[in-house]
Amino acid sequence: MPLTPLHYSLAYLIYKVDRRLVLPGLIVGSMFPDIEVPILSIIFGFEGRSRLILHSLVGAVTVGTVASLAVTIYFYPLLISAFFPVKLVEAKEKCKFSSSLAISCLLGNISHILLDYANHDYNPLFWPLTTPNKISSSPICYFLGGTERATLIIQTILVAILIIIFVSKRDKIWEKLFIGDDF
Numbered sequence: 001m002p003l004t005p006l007h008y009s010l011a012y013l014i015y016k017v018d019r020r021l022v023l024p025g026l027i028v029g030s031m032f033p034d035i036e037v038p039i040l041s042i043i044f045g046f047e048g049r050s051r052l053i054l055h056s057l058v059g060a061v062t063v064g065t066v067a068s069l070a071v072t073i074y075f076y077p078l079l080i081s082a083f084f085p086v087k088l089v090e091a092k093e094k095c096k097f098s099s100s101l102a103i104s105c106l107l108g109n110i111s112h113i114l115l116d117y118a119n120h121d122y123n124p125l126f127w128p129l130t131t132p133n134k135i136s137s138s139p140i141c142y143f144l145g146g147t148e149r150a151t152l153i154i155q156t157i158l159v160a161i162l163i164i165i166f167v168s169k170r171d172k173i174w175e176k177l178f179i180g181d182d183f
Contacts, residue, residue, distance in 0.1 A: 004034045009161040010111050015104075015180065022104040023180035024080075024095050025072050029108020032068040033060065033116075055116060056127035060109035068105040073097055084174040094179040119150035 011026035033054040040052060053059035077091035095101065117123045118140040124130065144150035169176045 003155070004031050006155060006158040006162065007031050007034075007112055007115060009158040009165065010115055011108055012165055012177075013161065014107055014111060019181075020100055021107065022072075022094060022098070022101045024076050024091070024178065025069070025101045025104030026108040026111075027178070028072045028076055029065070029068040029105040030112045031108075032064055032071065032105075033109060033112045035067075051116070051120070051122065052124055052127060054109075055113050056124045057110070057113065058127065060113050061106065064109035065102065065106045068109060069097070069102055072101060072105060080178045084178060086174050086178055090175065091179055115154070119144070119147065119154045 007030040008027060011030035012023070015021055015023045015026050033051075036052060036054040054064050072095050077088055077095050080086050080091050081088040113123065113125060117125050117138050120138065120141070123138065138150075141147050141150045144153055165177070166173075
């Protein structure tokens with residue numbers, strides 16, 4: 001399974017493909033579904049399923065998008081400016097509500113569940129139409145040689161992309177990484 005911060009790599013690549021999108025929305029959306037992992041683990045125990053609603057298409061389009069939109073607007077600017085040398089005013093400006101921000105949060109959530117589907121032995125992509133007992137491994141996992149190998153391949157690619165992104169930035173690196181090039 002990709003570590004949650006590694007989802008950033010895919011979010012950044014999506015942002016580079018279409019600059020009309022909002023990088024903070026892509027970042028938050030791409031990591032938000034994993035908020036349910038510790039919650040479900042506490043509720044159902046560590047032996048139970050740790051992915052459900054937010055790791056499904058229905059959950060990504062509805063709850064995931066709305067919640068990550070709220071987090072992006074109200075919390076992301078405060079957190080980023082508190083931990084990195086990013087001006088709060090610039091972060092808030094980038095995180096104002098817009099249709100582009102909503103679409104970015106949606107795409108971030110969808111990118112997360114599709115990336116997880118490629119390397120988890122369990123991901124409820126079509127919940128509630130399927131039950132946990134009827135969900136089998138992703139065919140992508142099988143093609144890549146099983147869950148462990150798929151995870152290793154995908155995480156290696158994401159780390160390489162992250163290194164390339166980080167090395168390619170020079171001045172105003174934190175703004176470019178967390179709010180986008182066009183701040």
